[in-house]
Amino acid sequence: xxxxxxxxxxxxxxxxxxxxxxxxxxxxxxxxxxxxxxxxxxxxxxxxxxxxxxxxxxxxxxxxxxxxxxxxxxxxxxxxxxxxxxxxxxxxxxxxxxxxxxxxxxxxxxxxxxxxxxxxxxxxxxxxxxxxxxxxxxxxxxxxxxxxxxxxxxxxxxxxxxxxxxxxxxxxxxxxxxxxxxxxxxxxxxxxxxxxxxxxxxxxxxxxxxxxxxxxxxxxxxxxxxxxxxxxxxxxxxxxxxxxxxxxxxxxxxxxxxxxxxxxxxxxxxxxxxxxxxxxxxxxxxxxxxxxxxxxxxxxxx
Numbered sequence: 206x207x208x209x210x211x212x213x214x215x216x217x218x219x220x221x222x223x224x225x226x227x228x229x230x231x232x233x234x235x236x237x238x239x240x241x242x243x244x245x246x247x248x249x250x251x252x253x254x255x256x257x258x259x260x261x262x263x264x265x266x267x268x269x270x271x272x273x274x275x276x277x278x279x280x281x282x283x284x285x286x287x288x289x290x291x292x293x294x295x296x297x298x299x300x301x302x303x304x305x306x307x308x309x310x311x312x313x314x315x316x317x318x319x320x321x322x323x324x325x326x327x328x329x330x331x332x333x334x335x336x337x338x339x340x341x342x343x344x345x346x347x348x349x350x351x352x353x354x355x356x357x358x359x360x361x362x363x364x365x366x367x368x369x370x371x372x373x374x375x376x377x378x379x380x381x382x383x384x385x386x387x388x389x390x391x392x393x394x395x396x397x398x399x400x401x402x403x404x405x406x407x408x409x410x411x412x413x414x415x416x417x418x419x420x421x422x423x424x425x426x427x428x429x430x431x432x433x434x435x436x437x438x439x440x441x442x443x444x445x446x447x448x449x450x451x452x453x454x455x456x457x458x459x460x461x462x463x464x465x466x467x468x469x470x471x472x473x474x475x476x477x478x479x480x481x482x483x484x485x486x487x488x489x490x491x492x493x494x495x496x497x498x499x500x501x502x503x504x505x506x507x
Contacts, residue, residue, distance in 0.1 A: 226408075226471060226472070227471070228418070228421055228422055228425050228472075229469060229470055230425055230426055232429070233432055235429070235469050236429065236432060236436065238465070239462045239463075239466045239469060240436075242462065243303075243458050243460070243461035243463075243464075243465060244458055246299075246302065246306055246461035246464075247454070247458050247461055249312070250312050250313065279347075279348065279351045280344060280348060281445070282383075283343065283344055283383070284344070284445075285441055285442055285445035286387050286438065286442070287340050287344060288445075288452065288456070289391050289394060289434075289437055290339050290340040290343060290391065290394045291336050291337055292437070292441070292459060292460070293394070293401065293402050293463065294329070294332065294333030294337070294398075295456065295460075296456065296463060297329055297333075297402050297406065298318065298320050298460075299317065299457055299460030299463075299464070300320070300402060300406050300460065300463070300464045301316060301317050301319055302314075302316060302317055303461045303464035303465065304406065304407065307464075320406060323409070325405040325406065325409040325410065325411070328405050328410070328411050329405050329412075331412050332398065332402070332412045332415065336398060339390060339393065342390075343387065343390045346386060347383060347387070350382055350383050350386065351383075354376070354379040355375055355379075391438065392434070395423065395430065395433075395434050396419060396420050396423045397420065398416070398419055399422055399423060399433070399463075399466070399470075400419050400422050400463075400466070400467040400470055400471055401415035401416055401419045402463075403463065403464050403467035403468075404418055404467065404471060422470050422471065426470065433466065437459060440455045440458070441455060441459075443455070444456070
C-alpha cells in the first residue's frame with residue numbers, strides 16, 4: 206500500500222490564486238521519489254496495463270496507417286513523441302487507482318473506470334479533447350515537415366529511411382525543425398496539463414481553473430518541470446521500442462507518477478470541502494446473471 210505523504214517536500218509554498226490551493230516548490234530529488242511511488246503503484250495493480258495502455262499504441266499505429274496509406278515510417282517518431290500530448294488524459298484511470306491506494310483502499314484494474322462517475326469528468330473530457338486536437342495537429346505538422354524535406358515519395362524500408370534522415374542535408378533539416386516544433390507542442394501540453402487532470406479528479410475543479418493552476422506550477426518550478434518533461438520524453442521514446450510495446454509499462458508508470466507529482470506540487474486547503482463523488486453502485490457478481498437484471502425480485506424475497 207502506498208505510504209501517505211509526510212511533508213517530505215520543501216516548505217516554500219505560496220497561496221494559490223484558486224480558492225483552497227497552495228503550490229509548493231519542489232527539488233529535482235522529488236522527481237525520483239514520484240517515479241518510485243509510481244512504480245510501486247504499478248507493481249501493486251499491474252493488470253491494468255493491457256486494458257488502459259496497449260490500446261493507445263495500437264490506435265496510434267492504425268491512425269498512422271490510415272493517414273499515410275503506404276508507410277508508417279515517417280511518423281513513427283512523431284507518434285512516439287505525440288503520446289506525451291495525450292498521455293495526461295489517457296492516464297485518468299491510473300490517477301484514480303493511485304488515489305485509492307493513497308487512501309488505503311483496495312484497488313483493482315476495474316476501479317479505474319470509476320473515474321467516469323467523477324463530477325468533474327465533463328471537464329476532464331473537455332481538456333482531453335483539447336489535447337487530442339493538439340495531438341492531431343502535431344501529427345499533421347510532422348507529416349508536412351517530412352513532405353517539405355523529402356516530398357511525397359515514401360521510404361522503401363527502415364534502412365532506406367534511416368539513410369535519408371541521418372546522411373543527407375534534408376534529413377538533418379528534418380531533425381532540427383521537427384524536434385524544434387515538437388518541443389513547442391510538448392511545452393504547451395506540459396504547461397496546461399501537468400497537474401490539471403489529478404486536480405480535477407481530486408478537487409473536482411473546472412478545466413479553466415486546472416489549466417491556470419498547471420501554468421502557475423510550471424512558472425514556480427521551471428527547472429523541475431523542464432526535467433520532468435525531459436524524463437517523460439525519454440521514457441516515451443524508449444517505451445516505443447520495439448513497436449510501441451514498451452508503452453505498456455511506461456504509460457502506467459508515468460500515469461501513477463503524475464498523481465504523486467501532483468501531490469507534491471499542489472496542497473489542498475484543509476478547510477475546503479470537496480464535492481463528494483456519486484455513491485458507488487454495489488457490484489453484482491456474474492454468477493447472478495440474468496437474475497441481477499431484475500432487482501425487484503431480490504426485494505420481494507426479503
